[in-house]
Amino acid sequence: MNFLLFQRHTKLISLVLVSLSVVISLVVMNGQLKAIETLDWLDVVGEGGIILMTSVWIFFIFASRPPGRVTTLLIVGLCCFLISGLLDLLDEFVSYPNDKFWLYWVESLPAFFGMFLMTWALYQWHQEQFKLNQQLCRREAFYREHSQIDFVTQLYRADYMRTLLTLNQSQNIPYSLAMLDIDNFAAFNRRYNTNDGDRLLREVAEIIVMNLRQNDLACRYAGDRFILFFPQTHLCDAKLVVQQITQAISHLAFKPQKTGKAVYHDVSYALAEIKQNTDAENAIAQVNQKLEQQKMIRQAQAC
Numbered sequence: 001m002n003f004l005l006f007q008r009h010t011k012l013i014s015l016v017l018v019s020l021s022v023v024i025s026l027v028v029m030n031g032q033l034k035a036i037e038t039l040d041w042l043d044v045v046g047e048g049g050i051i052l053m054t055s056v057w058i059f060f061i062f063a064s065r066p067p068g069r070v071t072t073l074l075i076v077g078l079c080c081f082l083i084s085g086l087l088d089l090l091d092e093f094v095s096y097p098n099d100k101f102w103l104y105w106v107e108s109l110p111a112f113f114g115m116f117l118m119t120w121a122l123y124q125w126h127q128e129q130f131k132l133n134q135q136l137c138r139r140e141a142f143y144r145e146h147s148q149i150d151f152v153t154q155l156y157r158a159d160y161m162r163t164l165l166t167l168n169q170s171q172n173i174p175y176s177l178a179m180l181d182i183d184n185f186a187a188f189n190r191r192y193n194t195n196d197g198d199r200l201l202r203e204v205a206e207i208i209v210m211n212l213r214q215n216d217l218a219c220r221y222a223g224d225r226f227i228l229f230f231p232q233t234h235l236c237d238a239k240l241v242v243q244q245i246t247q248a249i250s251h252l253a254f255k256p257q258k259t260g261k262a263v264y265h266d267v268s269y270a271l272a273e274i275k276q277n278t279d280a281e282n283a284i285a286q287v288n289q290k291l292e293q294q295k296m297i298r299q300a301q302a303c
Contacts (some may be wrong), residue, residue, distance in 0.1 A: 031094030073121030080114025165280035186226035
């Protein structure tokens with residue numbers, strides 16, 4: 001509840017007060033007081049309670065909603081209902097002469113009009129809440145997805161890849177996986193610094209993304225290792241894309257801040273065509289094991 005909102009509802013508050021003043025004035029000017037012994041106090045209490053609760057509703061709307069179309073419709077509708085209730089209550093205390101009998105008919109008309117406005121206002125309020133809920137869902141999805149983005153490379157994290165592979169398993173969609181690893185990256189970090197290492201990872205990530213097809217996905221798996229997802233792609237087709245990526249990375253003339261001289265990097269990679277009904281962990285383990293085997297072979301050949 002925000003009482004400062006009352007300052008933004010001066011026109012509607014004035015409308016309610018003026019309407020009540022007009023109703024009371026009409027009754028005072030045209031009615032005649034009844035004898036106390038003729039009053040039906042049960043009706044007085046019931047009708048007074050309706051007026052009290054309607055006033056409470058108006059108060060809470062003023063205190064909780066900003067100005068707008070829905071707020072205006074609600075207030076005007078409740079004001080009409082309040083007018084009918086007030087006329088009905090005042091009827092218990094006054095009677096009207098025959099030539100003023102039209103005041104009895106006025107009692108029901110504002111209530112009907114008010115209920116119509118409130119019904120329309122509630123429908124508009126429902127539409128308003130529906131749109132707000134959509135916006136909140138989009139915002140929630142935005143933050144949920146961005147919490148899975150790697151800060152350094154701006155690629156998705158490995159957990160996002162696991163979620164995607166699990167989805168593909170449930171839908172029995174065949175795919176190929178590739179894993180890339182920058183050779184001697186740890187030695188590069190020791191020789192220069194981690195800032196240059198992070199910058200290298202970002203540039204490599206950009207090269208990977210630029211060479212992927214529209215439906216492919218790249219994630220940072222761990223450290224200097226990347227995992228690539230190729231949906232509904234045979235191994236030979238995925239290999240062609242990966243070779244283009246590794247070739248592009250090998251031609252990257254990266255210049256560390258320390259020396260400013262170009263440093264070139266080779267990339268090891270492994271591929272696996274994943275069979276249907278293979279869970280995410282097993283799929284990643286397959287391609288990761290192949291990459292480790294190939295790196296061991298390359299290290300043995302270098303010796």
